[in-house]
Amino acid sequence: QKEVEQDPGPLSVPEGAIVSLNCTYSNSAFQYFMWYRQYSRKGPELLMYTYSSGNKEDGRFTAQVDKSSKYISLFIRDSQPSDSATYLCAMSEGNRDDKIIFGKGTRLHILP
Amino acid sequence: NAGVTQTPKFQVLKTGQSMTLQCAQDMNHNSMYWYRQDPGMGLRLIYYSASEGTTDKGEVPNGYNVSRLNKREFSLRLESAAPSQTSVYFCASSSRDRIDGYTFGSGTRLTVV
Numbered sequence: 001q002k003e004v005e006q007d008p009g010p011l012s013v014p015e016g017a018i019v020s021l022n023c024t025y026s027n028s029a030f031q032y033f034m035w036y037r038q039y040s041r042k043g044p045e046l047l048m049y050t051y052s053s054g055n056k057e058d059g060r061f062t063a064q065v066d067k068s069s070k071y072i073s074l075f076i077r078d079s080q081p082s083d084s085a086t087y088l089c090a091m092s093e094g095n096r097d098d099k100i101i102f103g104k105g106t107r108l109h110i111l112p
Numbered sequence: 113n114a115g116v117t118q119t120p121k122f123q124v125l126k127t128g129q130s131m132t133l134q135c136a137q138d139m140n141h142n143s144m145y146w147y148r149q150d151p152g153m154g155l156r157l158i159y160y161s162a163s164e165g166t167t168d169k170g171e172v173p174n175g176y177n178v179s180r181l182n183k184r185e186f187s188l189r190l191e192s193a194a195p196s197q198t199s200v201y202f203c204a205s206s207s208r209d210r211i212d213g214y215t216f217g218s219g220t221r222l223t224v225v
Binding site for chain 1: 116145152153154155157160170202204206212213214215216217218219221
């Protein structure tokens with residue numbers, strides 16, 4: 001079983017819809033959870049960062065962590081064509097010298 | 113406010129040629145990383161440097177070498193390029209506690225023919 005699993009998509013939704021992106025993981029020691037957005041031919045950029053379980057909201061974006069189920073989600077409300085990108089989940093244990101583990105990314109297309 | 117700068121942005125090499133990919137960050141970060149990204153494979157860590165003066169192998173180090181020249185700069189060298197090294201290469205940096213995750217450069221698209 002891979003450490004972080006993410007459906008590669010592509011996921012196509014109409015403009016204005018609510019988008020749900022998800023990842024599962026196997027390492028119960030993960031404490032820090034992130035979502036990166038990567039536009040075509042660009043580097044990934046940090047979108048959301050959460051610690052432990054619970055929800056975090058930033059504008060149209062909500063990140064949700066359920067450690068008991070080892071499942072994280074990113075919700076995008078009122079989706080826009082500019083949200084079309086690849087979204088990568090990422091996580092780490094939070095120890096001093098460990099590294100962030102990335103999912104393979106989900107390609108999202110918002111249809112005008 | 114440049115962040116992480118990678119050069120060159122594009123490169124075409126012939127099999128067997130060598131080249132060095134350059135990376136510099138201006139955020140006073142301790143840690144730096146080199147990844148490659150291939151379709152369907154996601155980001156794969158090649159080498160990383162937890163701090164100035166140290167380097168360690170990642171998931172796919174074969175065929176690559178790195179140099180942490182100083183705190184700002186971390187270079188990746190291909191000594192004898194192979195077609196299997198055709199990829200997009202990303203450099204990233206982070207503070208030691210990674211409280212803000214990784215900051216990535218814009219990438220180098222390398223084609224080996």
